[in-house]
Amino acid sequence: MPSGRRCTRLCLALSDRSAPAPSPPLARLPEEWAKETVRLGGRAFHGKSVFRWIMMRGISDPAQMTDLPKALREGLTASGLGPVLSVIPGTRSEDRTRKLLVRLADGATVETVLIPGVSGERRLGRGVQDEEIVDADAAAAVDDEDEEEEEGAKPEGKSYLRVTQCISTQVGCAMGCVFCASGVAGLKRNLGPDEIVAQVLAGKAELDPDERLRNIVYMGMGEPLHNYVSTARSLALLTHLDGLAISPRRITVSTSGLVPEIARLGEDFKGQIGLAISLHAADDETRTRLMPINKKYPLAKLMDALRAYPLARRRRITIEYTLVAGRNDEPAEAKKLASLLRGLPVKINLIPMNPIEASTLGPPTSARTLEFQRVLLDTGYSVFIRRRRGDDVAAACGQLALLGAKPKVRVDRG
Ligand code: SAH
Ligand code: SF4
Numbered sequence: 001m002p003s004g005r006r007c008t009r010l011c012l013a014l015s016d017r018s019a020p021a022p023s024p025p026l027a028r029l030p031e032e033w034a035k036e037t038v039r040l041g042g043r044a045f046h047g048k049s050v051f052r053w054i055m056m057r058g059i060s061d062p063a064q065m066t067d068l069p070k071a072l073r074e075g076l077t078a079s080g081l082g083p084v085l086s087v088i089p090g091t092r093s094e095d096r097t098r099k100l101l102v103r104l105a106d107g108a109t110v111e112t113v114l115i116p117g118v119s120g121e122r123r124l125g126r127g128v129q130d131e132e133i134v135d136a137d138a139a140a141a142v143d144d145e146d147e148e149e150e151e152g153a154k155p156e157g158k159s160y161l162r163v164t165q166c167i168s169t170q171v172g173c174a175m176g177c178v179f180c181a182s183g184v185a186g187l188k189r190n191l192g193p194d195e196i197v198a199q200v201l202a203g204k205a206e207l208d209p210d211e212r213l214r215n216i217v218y219m220g221m222g223e224p225l226h227n228y229v230s231t232a233r234s235l236a237l238l239t240h241l242d243g244l245a246i247s248p249r250r251i252t253v254s255t256s257g258l259v260p261e262i263a264r265l266g267e268d269f270k271g272q273i274g275l276a277i278s279l280h281a282a283d284d285e286t287r288t289r290l291m292p293i294n295k296k297y298p299l300a301k302l303m304d305a306l307r308a309y310p311l312a313r314r315r316r317i318t319i320e321y322t323l324v325a326g327r328n329d330e331p332a333e334a335k336k337l338a339s340l341l342r343g344l345p346v347k348i349n350l351i352p353m354n355p356i357e358a359s360t361l362g363p364p365t366s367a368r369t370l371e372f373q374r375v376l377l378d379t380g381y382s383v384f385i386r387r388r389r390g391d392d393v394a395a396a397c398g399q400l401a402l403l404g405a406k407p408k409v410r411v412d413r414g
Contacts, residue, residue, distance in 0.1 A: 023193070023194075023233065024084070024192055024194040025076075025079070025080055025081040025082075025194065026054060026081075026193075026194030026197060026198055027192060027193035027194040027197065027233055027234075029051070029236065029237065030047055030048045030240065030242045030243075031047070032047075033046075033047030033048070033050045033051050034047030035047070036050075036079070037050060037072060037076075040072055040075035040079065041071060041072065042068070042069060042071075042072035042075070046069075046072060048242055049067060049068060050062075050068070050076065050081075051240075051242055052242065054201070054243075055197075055201070055237070055242075055243030055244050056243060056244065058201040058204055060081060060083050060084075060198075060201075061077075061081075061082060061083065062074075062077045062082075083198070084105055084192075084194050084195055084198050085102045085105070085195060085198050086102070086103050087103075087202050087206070088100075088102070088103060088109075095116075095117075096114075096116045096161075096208075097114065097116065098114050098206070099112075099113050099114075100112050100113070100114070100202060100206060102198075102199060102202060104171075104191075104195055108171045108188060110168040110170075110171055110191065110195075110199070110220065110221050110222075111168060111220060111221060112166060112167050112199040112200075112202070112203055112220055113165070114163050114164075114165055114203055114206060114207070115163065115165070115166065116164075116211055117162060117163075160210055160211060160212040161208075161210055161211045161212070162212060162214035162215070163203075163207060163211045163212060163213050163214055163215075164214060164217060165199075165203045165213060165215070165216050165217070166218075166219045166220045167196060167199045167203075167216060167217070167218060167219075167220050168191065168196075168220030168222050169190070169191055169196055169218060169220070169221070169224040169227045169231055169234075170187060170188075170190050170191055170221060170222025170223065170226065170227050171188035171189050171191065171222070172184075172187045172189075172221065173186075173187055173222045173223050174186060174187035174223065174226060175223050175226070175256050175291065175292065175293050176291075176292050177278075177280075177290060177291045177293075178290055178291075178359060179290065179322055179324055179353050179356065179359060179361050180356070181356045181357075181358065182220075182221040182222060184356070184358045187222075187226075190222075190226075190227040191230060192230055193229075193230040193231075193233035193237065195230075196231065196234035197234050199220075200213070200216060200238060200244070213244075213246075214250060215250045216238065216246060216250065216251045216252070217251075217254065218231065218251075218252065218253040219254040219276070223255065223256055223258070224253050224255060225253070225255045225261035225262065225265065226258060226261075228261045228264060231253065232265070232268055232269075235251065235253075235269060235273060239251070248273050248274075249272060249274065249312065249315070250274075251273055251274060252273070252275070252276050252318065253265060253273055253274070253275060253276070254276035254278060254318075254320065255277060255278065256278045256291055256293050257277060257279075257291075257293060257294070257302045259297040259301050259302060259304075259305045262302075262305040262306070263305060263308065263309075266308070266309045267310075270310060270312075271309060271310030271311050271312050271315075272312050274315065274318070275306075275309060275317050276317070276318035276319075277302070277306065277317060277319055277320065278291070278320045278322070279302075279319050279320065279321055279337075280320070280321055280322050280328060281294075281328045282333055282337040282339075282340045283299070283333075283336060284299050286327065286328055287299060290327060290328065303344075306344055307344065311345060316345045316346050316347050317344065317345060317346045318346070318347055318348075318349060319341065319346045319347070319348045319349065320351060321337070321349065321350050321351065322351045322352075322353050323350055323351065323352050323353060323363060323369055323372060324353045324361050324362070324363070324364075325353070325361070325362050325363060325364040325368070326364075329364040329368055329369070329372055331371055331372060333372075334373075334375035334376050335375055335379075338375065338376055341381070346381070347381070347382040347383070347384065348376055348382065349383075349384050349385075349386050350369060350373055350384065350385045350386065351385075351386045352364060352369050352385070369385060370385075373385055
């Protein structure tokens, strides 16, 4: 091959990498803001200020960034810095869980859910000897050991209600899982990193004075790893020490099992980001029926990816298992699951399926759910049954409504 040709190809590849598409304003890191503020005639240190205004105070209108020179504020406005979404006020449920319906600039809507008081709030289940019914939702993905670590560091005298926020990464979803409302209409579009982060900023603004944002779970609408670049950028923004500085350990990305991107996430964030896997079956036939993505990344490959994930010390991978009556809820399947997961540091969240309008599938009875749990407990796993909060506002995280495909409010509460 002539060397000139090889060079051209190499140069193209390099230029692809070295010149990624410019970040939308709300997705800029402080160092990128520094360049931008200098370009607009300000100073480099103004870059950090802009980033802090956005991330710490949730202000994206430059006119309100009062410590910046006026000319810079005008330059920032002219260059397109401003809000990327607006919140249509959510309804509050009895337990203070609330859904925020968010309208994006093109009119598309996604949802983000605030779930207060979940982490560390483990309770005894009614009528069950063990402690493994968690009156909680997605935040059951947060690891217990972290809670203990954090307790010691808590400032004396103040007690806040810890809030977990569930965020969306796509409008709709391409994965087509048969029990999921988000998958019903297919993928409409990816969210940008600015739109992902703006959900967190909007959520923070909705918190009551006695609430603190504690955990973030990527369990809303969409498959985060199918929108990897935006998801990764949003993680970099949320964890940046000059901004919200959310500990990566308090963030969990949930995936239906996109094998190459699981490896990429592990590598890019050194295993610090919590990982939740939507497994839902312990054999390929059953899993493919529930989750078409299993055809592309069957269980053997997925398990290899989990074993290779560079998990942080004392962390566990969360295994999500939505129980669907008659499809994956046999005790024999629990046994299969136990062998499949053997040797992996996991905890298992069982989620009785929330019915959706688009499907006749539904949850098993409580007795069946408890039987499934029992098999797993007896083989030594940590197993939690997730009760969904906020059902009265249809806010159950992970089955967010799209295009009128509202989940019915019928949950088997045993
Ligand atoms: N796409 C990602 C994250 C969003 S879904 C994923 O699949 O992991 C978050 C969780 O909610 C997943 O475990 C998903 O399987 C679960 N879920 C979706 N619809 C549900 C329903 N109707 N009932 C119970 N769990 C559901
Ligand atoms: Fe997409 Fe997750 Fe719903 Fe499957 S469960 S369709 S991957 S959002």
